Amino acid sequence: MSDVKKVNGYLIKQLQTDAWWVLDSTDEPIAGPFGSEAAATEVANVLQDQPSAPVRKRKNNS
Numbered sequence: 001m002s003d004v005k006k007v008n009g010y011l012i013k014q015l016q017t018d019a020w021w022v023l024d025s026t027d028e029p030i031a032g033p034f035g036s037e038a039a040a041t042e043v044a045n046v047l048q049d050q051p052s053a054p055v056r057k058r059k060n061n062s
Helices: 037-046
Strands: 005-007 010-016 019-023 029-034
Touching (some): 005 037, 019 037, 029 037
């Protein structure tokens, strides 16, 4: 296996033979498998984190 590569805040890692994955900062796979490191890198270059939904405040009816 090869070294881990960081692209656009994501990790590119070969988890199996001929299977490259895009991982988040906690090593959770988020995209893949890809047939090459170049393909995984290309996807990681265009990924964007989505902000969390705003927390809604509960209305207290008392």
